Amino acid sequence: MKKINKYVAFSLILCFGTFILFQGDVSSEEVNIVGSTSIQPVCEDLVEEYRKNHSKSEISVQGGGSNMAIKCVNAGIADIGMCSKQLNKNYDFTEYELGREGIVVAVHPSNNISDLTTEEIKGIFDGNVTNWNQLGGENKPINVFVREEGSGTLDAFKTTVMNKTSILNEAIVLNSQGSIKQSIEQDTSSIGIVSFSYLDENIKAVSVDGTYPSEESIADGSYMIQRPFLLLIKEDSTNETQNFINWLNSSQAKEVLDENRIIRGV
Known part of the structure; x- marks a missing residue:
């Protein structure tokens, strides 16, 4: 209180x-x-x-x-x-x-993971999935980057993906989307959430439940992580x-x- x-x-x-x-x-x-x-x-x-x-x-x-x-x-x-x-x-x-605006689940471009289910993403962000090899990737620990509490980006992600489950305590909290994007660019083991407008060739968006974030999939609602x-x-x-x-x-x-x-x- x-x-x-x-x-x-x-x-x-x-x-x-x-x-x-x-x-x-x-x-x-x-x-x-x-x-x-x-x-x-x-x-x-x-x-x-x-x-x-x-x-x-x-x-x-x-x-x-x-x-x-x-x-x-x-x-x-x-x-x-x-x-x-x-x-x-x-x-x-x-x-x-x-x-x-779509909320993109992004990884480093070198990551061989291209598609994740909602449950797999939830597992990464709640700490139950800690290594990329659990998802068919390389044997590397997963470094999670998120915005601070109160962020609209984080709120949208928690509402659509986390279903009241808490973000793991070890997640690295940054106070801007630019900082998260830069961290993903520099860390081959990283994963983070950024707005669709931040997506470029320096980071890689993963499909969620088989749907890739695009203007069309966000507009028609088939890409679920949006706000x-x-x-x-x-x-x-x-x-x-x-x-x-x-x-x-x-x-x-x-x-x-x-x-x-x-x-x-x-």
Whole structure:
């Protein structure tokens, strides 16, 4: 209970700290966006494009995490919250889905493992499978890389794969997807989870239950490890907030989302 209280207190301090950062020369056109660091780069690109034809609009984008988005919008401190996980309770705000993002189970390119079942992945991440030779690979210990608790990436993975089973204590916890990708690139025994947008020739995605992560398999839902990219909006949102949300349905916004590999459902 002490840990929970400390976490809540710390979150509120960060939330109100964000509020202070947003203050200053505030105009009626200002929109404050806060939340998921996974969505933050996408939102920054969207805002940059939006302001090309809305030069008077002042839109601030800051990180802080999905939980921070929920707290700040719920408290009326932020106009829009960026949330990269499915909400598990009802709040007094509207959800706008930017799209969906696949969560890739990635290994080093030299790894001869190309397909894993959900149960095998779960076994790796809960510590029951500790060597690649248990899965038909080389005789090497498996080094597991994950994000920190509260990460939308980790939450999506735990919800779809782990089924309430805990991640092994020996997993190496890193605070960014870039750090996980770099670790996988450098460690031939590694496995980790990163967003689909991070996938390139330097890391290797494995198929999950026979389905490879692709734009098509994420869009049609056949690739199961994915999460929504949500914007949370206050019920009594400002006109400029609504203008920005409405603009997200434009062709210009779609181009930005495509460039960031954010996938719309079919």
